Structure formats: C-alpha cells, structure tokens
Amino acid sequence: MDSIIEIEDLRFCYHADRYVLDGINLAVAPGESVGVIGANGVGKSTFLKILAGLLPEYEGSIRIADHLLEKKNYGEIRRRLGYVFQDSDSQLFMNTVEEDVAFGPLNYGFSREEADRSVKEALRKTHMEGLAGRHIYRLSGGEKKLAAIAGILALQQDDGVILMDEPSVSLDPANRENLIEVIRELKAAKLLASHDLDFIYDTCERTILLSGGEVVYDGDTKRLLRDKTLLEENGLRLPLSFRFPGNI
C-alpha cells in the first residue's frame, strides 16, 4: 500500500451551488505529516470533517487505509483514524482522563486488560502518565489537547491517521512546545489544519495551501512558508520566523 489517504476530485457544498471544496486531489503516505493551511473560512475544518466521516454528503472518492469512506466502513476506518477537535472540552466528555482515553477501546470491545494497557501506552506517548486520574475540567488547555490525542492513540496502532483542527490555539509557549514534541514523536500519518504557520513549520514537512476550494500549493513546507507573494495572495502572511532574512 502506497498511501494511507487517497482523495480524488473531492467536492463538497453546504448549500447547493456554492462549493466550499471544489476538486481536491491528495495522497498521503503512512507516517507522513501534512499541514493544511488557508485563510479563515476556506474550508480547512470542513475538509478534515469530511475525512472523519462527519460530513457524509461529499462528491468524489476518498479511500482511507484501503477502505472507501462510506457509512458501512466507518467502524473500520475510525478504528484507525482519529479526529482532534478544536474545542477539547467537547471532545473529552468523560469525567477523568483515564476514563476518557479508555472510552474508544472499550467501545471497540477491548478487554479490560487490553484497554488498560492501551490507555497506559497512549498516556506515555502524550507525556500524560501523571495525570491519569485527573478530572478533565481541572486540566490546562494544553493538557486537554494532549488528553484528546491520547484518546485517539489508545485506539490505533502506529499505522493510523490523526486529523487535528487548530491544535495550537490558545496554548502557552511551554504547552505548545510540548505539543510539538508529542506530534513529532507520533508515528501515525497526520493532517494538521491551522493558520498558525509557525506551528505548521515545526510539525509538518509537507503542506497544502487551500484557496477557492482548491489545492493551490502542495509540497515542501519551508518553500511555501518563504513564498511571501503566494501566501499574501491567499489571505495569509509570512510566519514570524521567516520575516527576518537570515533567521533560517
């Protein structure tokens, strides 16, 4: 298998005749980390939600881990594909970290021991071992984000897919750095939608730029983030780390 995600001519509209996404083609290899950038309202979140099967009325073809993305395959696909919501509080609906991380495995019929093992492993991968019994609402924003990621990792092996919607929003520098580290260590394929370009630079080697419902750039992150004209044409600005020549 070459790609874990294969998208051909994806089109999507909320209201008839106004396509938010209009002919997207993309292939993502296992373990690859791809940034999805674009101005506000360009359809980044919509794009990820479609991949997660949350917006089933799309046109075109999407294959994830060799399964066509359609209702009968949701169970199988979601076993390997996780979605990190922008609002962690909506994602973490159980009362403690442990309970929440175990939610997926228990739903998928893991035995208690298997579930415990996968919870422990997921918490280790997200640097959250010490917070297993903590109540969700007592976590900081960064910890919540990590707990949400742990909830996804508990369900999948290293060959999974993780979709993240604005993962770096409202994190303080330390939490942000920790999150970058965690994301870099993950072996799953990742799609990160964000307009935090510095964050994308730190986590993704490849980036696609969405504009007008299409992919207007697909390639090396560094090259894209240096292209002032292309970014500004599409409603973005140079990331801070690229503003001063000689910085990188």
Place this chain on the structure above:
Amino acid sequence: MAKLGRAIREIHSLENLAERNTFFNRIHPTAKVLVTIWYLILVMSFGKYDVTGLFGMCLYPLILMISGDISIGQAVRRLKPVLLMVFLIGAANPFFDRTPVLEAGGITVTAGMLSMLTLFCKTGFAVFASYVLIATTTMEQICYALRRLHMPQILVTVLLLIYRYLVLMLKEADRITQAYMLRAPGEKGVKKSAWGPLAGQMLLRSMDRAQRVYESMTMRGFRGEFFLRGSFIPLRQSVLYGVIWYLVLAVFRLVPVFELVGRIFI
C-alpha cells in the same frame, strides 16, 4: 453572582474529599449507596415522637464523619438549602400540637415540641448521611453503583454527562454574568431586555457543543453505551461493610439501645 462561584468551589471540595484514599473511600460504591438508602429509610420510619429511638441513629453519620476525617462544620453548612422549608413546616408543630407529654423542672414539653425535634433531627441526619456518601464516593463511582443497581444506561449516561459539563457551564455562566455586571454597574441581576439574549446565547452555544460532543463520541465508536471502569474496588470488605451496617442500623431501629444502656445506670 456569588452562587455560581460557591457552586464551583463546592464541587471542588467534594471531589478533593472523594478522591482521598481512606478506608471508606475504598469501599465499593454499591455498598455505600445501599447502606445510605437503608439508613435513610430507617431514620424516616421513626415515629414523630420517638425522640430517643431516633437519637440512636446519629451514630452512623457521626462515626463515619469522625473516622473519615469529614468536617462536621461543612456537613452542617449543607443544611442550608432545605433549612427554610423544614423550619417553617416544623416550627408550626409546637403551636398546633400542645398536648403535654412530660414535665421537667417546671417546663412542660409538648408533643408538638417533640415532633418538631424529630423533624429537625431527621433533616440533619439525612443531610449528614448523604454528605458522608458523596464525600467518600466520586460521582463516577456513584454512577457505576447505580448502573450495577440496574439504573437504565441512558439515565446513567446523561448523569455522567451533566456532571462532566456542569463545572464548564457554571464557569461560563459566571464569566457571562461577570461581563454583564462590569458593563452594568449597580445592578443586582440581569435586566429584562437582556433576559433572552444572555441565557439564549449560552443555550445556543451549548447546543453547538452538544453537536460536537456527539461527533466526538461517534468518532470513537459510541453505540449508546458508556463503559464505566470500577473494578479496582475490593469487593469482599465492601460486602462485609454493608452487611454490618445493615444489621447494626436494623438493631438500632428495632431495639431501643440507648434506653437499655441508660437503664443499666439508672
């Protein structure tokens, strides 16, 4: 609105208590729930003039509060929400029922006084016993126990979710009202023109959140059931704990223990 802040603090303090690792905290929640219910039934079944019999029932919350390091002051403070109504209802008794029962040192004790006293005692005992339960058992453990006692899945799930989002909503309501008060100095509450928008905005946001929660659940294979993990609690001790309290409380209900002990000395 200080009420919101107080509610948040109350939840935090209860959780700190319930998450401790004392003997009572480790007892299986099902045993604790059943003993609490048994206790409440027995206490409320005392006749309204049976002061001495009822008096014996104070031992259960007392023993648990002392040995479980639960503040009696906090327990008394929790009487507040029900106090007014019970007081109004109970305080009427001495006025309406003035049958003399006994005289001691020139003071006539009437039946109404006794029934008022039992009513107040019952109120206190019930509040204390519930406090002992929630101060040694987390909400998740209680939900686990309720599930074991065959409370329907959907109700337990809703309970868990309400509790999960409670602090979040309390904080949001607190923020909203604070923001309102900052721009409306001197007002005690939300004025009429803002009734709808203020609470309505929050309601719409909550409904949006509910939608996201649903999506997040389906992403992780939700099929209508929440699995609670409660297996870490030792069972044998708990059964013993439950049985002993069942018997002790039953003895105190059926036999006037205090009176018998008193007769030895008098």
Place this chain on the structure above:
Amino acid sequence: MHMADALVVPAVAGTMYAASTAAAAYSIRKVRLENEPKKIPAMGVMGAFVFAAQMINFTIPGTGSSGHLCGGMLLTAMLGPFAGFLTMTGILLIQCLVFADGGLLALGCNIWNMAFYGCFVGGLLIWKPFMKRNMTKRRITAVSVAACVITLQMGAFSVTLETLASGITELPFSVFIGAMQPIHLAIGLVEGLITAAVLLFVYEARPGMLWAETAAKEEGRFSFRRTLVILAAAAAFIGGVVSLFASALPDGLEWSMERTAGTSELAASGGAYELAESIQGTTAILPDYAFSFSDSAAGTTVSGLVGGVLVIALCIAVCYGMKFFRKGKNG
C-alpha cells in the same frame, strides 16, 4: 420546592419513587423509540446548561428581587418532554447529592413534583397541543407562562399533599396550602416570563431548534391519548395511595382536612397561637397519640438520654482512638 428527606415517611417516598420510576421507564422507552443518538449528548450538555443557568439572577422589573428560569419547561421545549424529563431527573439527582438541595429519599417526590409536572403536563399537555399547528412569538410567551404557572401550582400542591400524608407536620391543610400556592403563583409567573424570553431568542435565532414542529408530525393521536391515559392512571394511583395513608394515619391528610373544614372563622383570629387554638378547638377530640404517652414517658426519655450520651461518647472515643492508633502506626 425541593423537599428534604425529613418531610416524607418511607411509604410516601416509596410511592412517589414508584410513580417517578414509571414515568422514567415510559420516557426511556419513548426516547429509545425516537432513536436519535444525538439526543444523548444534547441531554447531558443541556442538563448542565440548565443547572448553571438556573443560578443566574434575572431582575424582575419594578421590584428589587430576582427570579430564575424554569428548567423543566426549557428542557421540554428544546429536547421534547421525554428527554426533558430524563434530563431533569439527572439534574435533581445531582442537586441532591452534590448540593444537598432536596433529599435522596425524597428524590422520587421531587422528580414527580418538578420533572413530571414540568415535562409531562407542561410539555405534553400544554406546549405540544398549542405548538402543533403553528408556532408564533405570542404563543411561545403565553404557553411558557401558562405552563410554568400551572405546573408549579401542581408541584406546590403535591408538596403539600406529600408532606401532610407523611404526617410529620401539624400544619393544617388550609394554612399550608394557603402559603404554598400564592408563593408559587408568583414564582411561576416570573419563571414563565424568563423562560419565554429565552425561548423567543432561540426561536428567532434558530426556529427549527424548538421542539414540537417535527415531533408533532411523528407522533400520532394514539400516543397522545395513551399518554393521557397513563397520566390519569398515575394520578388515580397516587390519589389512592395518598388517601390510603390519610385514613390509616391518625393525623394524616383527612384529619387535617377535617380540621380545616370547620375553620371559617380562622381569618379573623390574630396571631399564630390563637390561630392554632381555634383550629384545635374545632376538632375537640384529641388524637390517639396523646394517650400513648403514659406515665413512663418521662422515665423513658431520661434513661434514653443517659444511655444515648454514654453510647455516643464511647463511639466518639473509639473513633478518635482508632485514628490516633492508625496515625501512630503510619508515622
């Protein structure tokens, strides 16, 4: 309106638990039939919302006081009566456990007095028929206020009945009811208006969100009639049990009613003592229990007190002793 445990005897508590359980079982079946998995998180989140929103003070124009919104009505309008009822049940259970607002044993009563009337009567019998054909702003306001007032009146009446049937108060029926109903009339009006304001806002922002439009199509008349039958059966059941109690207990409901029956001159007398006296005077016969206190009554109490103090002191000593011993062992 939250009843404490002390206000009910186990038999009344059990009866009300049975009634509330029946309503809950019916609601669960209905919610399952609706088969909308989306509703479950909505119930949880909306439950938490109502819980918090009920703590916000809304100023009542022209007065210095404030009111709150009515949870049962709001939940019904958002989620429908059945999901609303289950959500209210969850709220009441948490209120009782976490905030000691209402008792665990009296929970059955509280669910009935607030959730059942609020959602079944307010939602099914008032909101639904009026919203079925079309929903207008005026209707929403009128129905919210009417439903809040009516359901709160029913709730207050039930509180009175349950307390009197438990026989823990000597308060005559007329006095009790005379205090409960007018207070809750005022509360109902205010709660209705606040709830209406919130529902109107939702109606303008997202009209499709309010319950009734879609629900009315799905549910035929059959289920409506059946609900009525169930309501009537429940009412008869409760009524039967309550009157059973009233006749079985020497100072139960009937006794209070009997007292109340001949107390037309009540209003004229001043002061609580006089009031009480005049009521007692009209009944003339002392209740049985007065004679159950024989000469030994004093002795019983004294030896009981002595024994009690001794046993309690011993228990406290043992508890502290054990704690001391344990600490010594650990330290």
